[in-house]
Amino acid sequence: MTELNGRTFNRFTIKQPVYALLFSFLTGTSLVFAFAPFSLWPITFIAVIFWLSQLTDKSPKQAFKLGLSFGFGYFAAGISWVHVSIEQFGGMPLIASIFLMLLLCSYLALYPALAAWLCAKLTKNKSANLYFLPFAWLVSEYLRSVMLTGFPWLSLGYSQIDSPLSALAPIIGEVGISFTIILMCVVTVQLINRCHKTVNLIIIAITVVITSSSPLLNVVDKTGETKSVALVQGNIKQELRWDKEAETNIINGYIEASKPLYSNNDLVIWPEAAIPRIEPLAQNYLTELNIQAGSVQSSLITGLINYDPDTRKFFNRLVVLGKKNQDNFDGSYYYGNNNHYNKHHLLPIGEFVPFADLLRPIAPFFNLPMSSFSRGDYVQPNLVANGINLAPLICFEIAFPQQLAANIRPHTDMILTVSNDAWFGASHGPDQHLEIARMRALEFGKPMLRATNNGLTAVIDHQGKIIADIPQFSKAVLQTTVELVNGETHYSAWGRYLDKLLMLLFLMYLVREKFIK
Incomplete structure (x- = not known):
């Protein structure tokens, strides 16, 4: 993002809405290769960064659509296996099983869409709206894990089981890794857009130090x-x-x-x-x-x-x-x-x-x-x-x-x-x-x-x-x-409460911004 006469814009945003939605869908679809059996964990970062490049400075309505498109591609490719049990063992015709699978994917896509909508809805400073996304993502993923008994399959952190970020799992767990992924992708997009350079570099440095030193905190023998x-x-x-x-x-x-x-x-x-x-x-x-x-x-x-x-x-x-x-x-x-x-x-x-x-x-x-x-x-x-x-x-x-x-x-x-x-x-x-x-x-x-x-x-x-x-x-x-x-492990002792703490702090910040002048 660059500034010109007080205006901000993202040089990488696709101007045509239809193409932006298609691009978001394709980035979501590519995430299937980050998970097993492919396990190409860098794809997680590439896909999310490309998606975020379209999300910058969008209205809540536009952000919701981009999140929905991204989420539908994410789950349609990732859990396409659901139709196997429906069609082969549930006695349903192939077209009916595919329809039910796509219906499930449409439901699951609502959660990335909710995160994107919250990110755009709650911001005041348009140039910084992406910084809300890691917290909004935590909220949406928590809801996905509990609504209708919960379906937390394919959470982003699982894709990092063989990456350097796996060192964080005994401390902050898979949910914490998901938060870290979104945060790193936001920081990367902001650096590409030449926005808040010093803050972004500090965040990257802190993350690298914590990740690299995590094995030193091992308490399991x-x-x-x-x-x-x-x-x-x-x-x-x-x-x-x-x-x-x-x-x-x-x-x-x-x-x-x-x-x-x-x-x-x-x-x-x-x-x-x-x-x-x-x-x-x-x-x-x-x-x-x-x-x-x-x-x-x-x-x-x-x-x-x-x-x-x-x-x-x-x-x-x-x-x-x-x-x-x-x-x-x-x-x-x-x-x-x-x-x-x-x-x-x-x-x-x-x-x-x-x-x-x-x-x-x-x-x-x-x-x-x-x-x-x-x-x-x-x-x-x-x-x-x-x-x-x-x-x-x-x-x-x-x-x-x-x-x-x-x-x-x-x-x-x-x-x-x-x-x-x-x-x-x-x-x-x-x-x-x-x-x-x-x-x-x-x-x-x-x-x-x-x-x-x-x-x-x-x-x-x-x-x-x-x-x-x-x-x-x-x-x-x-x-x-x-x-x-x-x-x-630290996660077993206290780390499993970290996502709740971060969501609480986020809520307290929003209340302060809304009611305290």
């Missing part, structure tokens, strides 16, 4: 203790998951794959709903597995569905079989024991249907198998398996760091997440899911076990690095050794 683990990837086709005729073969397949694992591993993990039978009706299998694992001083954690006959509620559950504590096996599992976890954050449509009486008659998509679950408690005890304390999450829950923070304890040894990503076929959805899991491990400084039905099964260390994994669409077993750690 290895204990020297290790645990041997085995994760079983059954690779069951989605159309067979709840097929009554395939049920016995599925369960027996997991049993046979696991028999040689117990004697060599402290812990064996099966994925989400690996046993396709409700818990009360699976007692013969569970009793057998409990004895198999416990008799050789090992443990098994498996996903299954529980039905509570008293409340008539279904739960997506994890249960521990075999040895619970480090003492000798005491026959620990029994139906109704409290060493289990019930999924809290349910996936809309997939696990519960809002307005069910209205929507279920419309299409098969709203009658997917196991789409009537009840929520478990927000805070639940860690699972204890062979003396190992695990903070569990099922599938979609890994995208919600606040829920994980509420369930990690000082004694937590590992994070456990199980999933069934067969819903998303050969798309980039499972890769993005694994990327999110890596960020959680880095934020909280805990090793993570991730068991999935058909990939990507992986073990992640406390620095967010993949120790070992299994290729997608393969029936295999992952066996490895996990190093335990102690200590609490």
